[in-house]
Amino acid sequence: MRFSIAGGTRLSGTVRVSGAKNSVLKLMAMSLMANDQCVIRNVPRISDVETMKGVIEELGATVNWSGDTMMVTPPERLGTEAPEELVRGMRASIQVMGPLLAKVGEVHIVQPGGCSIGHRPIDFHLKGFRAMGAEVEERYGYVRARANRLKGATIYLDFPSVGATENLMAAGALAEGTTVICNAAREPEIVDQQNFLNLMGAKVRGAGTGQVIVEGVKELGGADYTVIPDRIEAGTMMVAAVITGGHVTVQDVEPEHLGFLIAKLREMGAGVEVSHNRIDCFADQPITGTTVRSMPYPGFATDLQPNIAALASTAVGCSVLIETIYSNRFHYLEEMRKMGAKVIIEQSTAVIKGVEKLTGASVTAPDLRGGAALVLCAMAADGNSIVDGVELIDRGYEEFERKLSGLGARITRIE
Numbered sequence: 292m293r294f295s296i297a298g299g300t301r302l303s304g305t306v307r308v309s310g311a312k313n314s315v316l317k318l319m320a321m322s323l324m325a326n327d328q329c330v331i332r333n334v335p336r337i338s339d340v341e342t343m344k345g346v347i348e349e350l351g352a353t354v355n356w357s358g359d360t361m362m363v364t365p366p367e368r369l370g371t372e373a374p375e376e377l378v379r380g381m382r383a384s385i386q387v388m389g390p391l392l393a394k395v396g397e398v399h400i401v402q403p404g405g406c407s408i409g410h411r412p413i414d415f416h417l418k419g420f421r422a423m424g425a426e427v428e429e430r431y432g433y434v435r436a437r438a439n440r441l442k443g444a445t446i447y448l449d450f451p452s453v454g455a456t457e458n459l460m461a462a463g464a465l466a467e468g469t470t471v472i473c474n475a476a477r478e479p480e481i482v483d484q485q486n487f488l489n490l491m492g493a494k495v496r497g498a499g500t501g502q503v504i505v506e507g508v509k510e511l512g513g514a515d516y517t518v519i520p521d522r523i524e525a526g527t528m529m530v531a532a533v534i535t536g537g538h539v540t541v542q543d544v545e546p547e548h549l550g551f552l553i554a555k556l557r558e559m560g561a562g563v564e565v566s567h568n569r570i571d572c573f574a575d576q577p578i579t580g581t582t583v584r585s586m587p588y589p590g591f592a593t594d595l596q597p598n599i600a601a602l603a604s605t606a607v608g609c610s611v612l613i614e615t616i617y618s619n620r621f622h623y624l625e626e627m628r629k630m631g632a633k634v635i636i637e638q639s640t641a642v643i644k645g646v647e648k649l650t651g652a653s654v655t656a657p658d659l660r661g662g663a664a665l666v667l668c669a670m671a672a673d674g675n676s677i678v679d680g681v682e683l684i685d686r687g688y689e690e691f692e693r694k695l696s697g698l699g700a701r702i703t704r705i706e
């Protein structure tokens with residue numbers, strides 16, 4: 292599937308942001324631990340959510356998804372074998388490990404491999420489960436973990452990993468005693484998970500700081516919860532406004548989650564006006580180059596790095612992007628070169644020299660966020676572009692082309 296995009300339109304109007312992909316996937320996994328039905332609201336229609344739905348259904352849950360509301364009812368007895376095909380297709384499937392280990396005492400799952408943005412091992416997750424008393428076997432590319440009942444432990448993460456923090460919070464929720472996660476990730480999605488778990492009856496505190504403390508309880512009930520807005524989708528729409536020289540109101544956002552991007556865009560010369568749940572973005576003067584180093588939250592989000600690269604490609608002067616989270620996140624820059632971007636890549640650093648105008652070209656999305664950045668470039672470029680590999684963009688952006696068309700972009704999907 293591909294997008295055909297005619298560049299050169301200034302985007303204008305209002306766009307509503309959907310629920311956060313990186314939160315909802317985890318809440319769906321956490322629902323497996325409940326004894327009652329969980330209702331999750333503001334669920335985006337994206338293919339990663341379809342995949343996670345498949346994963347938890349295979350494990351026995353009944354899922355009812357209507358509009359943006361999803362109801363998850365766990366079965367009497369959950370399965371322990373995570374479906375291999377789905378896990379291979381989506382790394383976030385490993386987030387069922389903590390819930391299954393805590394609830395059923397066993398999980399068997401294929402080791403997720405590296406992906407298009409670099410190596411992504413799960414050693415921190417496994418180290419944490421082991422510290423909590425689980426027996427973990429890694430053989431022939433699969434992982435089997437078992438524990439009669441997990442025991443609370445103090446776990447030091449070598450890096451503030453989002454997925455490991457979430458998996459260990461889940462594991463700790465039903466463990467015996469207290470689990471302390473030190474050097475925990477501080478992303479807003481971690482806070483969302485804490486709020487969801489606590490509604491289910493868990494005792495979690497500290498999310499949003501570097502130390503999360505989970506006092507284990509015997510069982511968890513259902514919850515009715517609304518997912519936070521997707522800060523990465525919001526960021527993409529903000530950059531779309533600026534890169535096309537337009538003026539867009541991004542509605543239903545949490546500006547606090549976008550503090551770094553807001554500061555960076557202002558630094559680059561963009562206009563950004565913030566009110567409690569909306570952000571107005573516009574370009575009324577030339578955009579200048581910048582330096583961005585991706586970091587764990589509250590640092591600059593690695594998932595927004597490709598968006599800034601898109602903007603930098605037509606900014607005045609040079610920009611330097613330093614990627615510190617992933618080993619290989621610059622494939623999309625090779626594609627941007629086809630549109631005339633001037634890029635030098637040296638290991639984890641990219642230097643981008645802004646050009647006056649990109650030119651339309653035929654490009655391929657190498658990954659989800661890189662794909663979205665190529666769409667941004669195509670909308671700003673002179674002439675027509677084809678962006679191939681739209682399936683990857685569909686993993687994380689709900690109705691991307693409908694939302695962009697609503698702002699005036701000339702973008703159509705070719706099946």
Ligand code: UD1
Nearest residue numbers: 313383410411412413414415416452453454455594616617
């Ligand atoms: C999540 C997000 C992803 C985002 C990332 C960093 C989801 C579904 N995905 O991914 O969009 O880019 O956070 O903000 O929420 N690492 C290890 N060993 C481990 C775990 C991680 O070495 O056991 C490394 C990874 O290879 C990576 C870094 O730690 O280099 C960060 O990974 P992590 O924070 O775990 O990212 P994810 O949770 O996979």
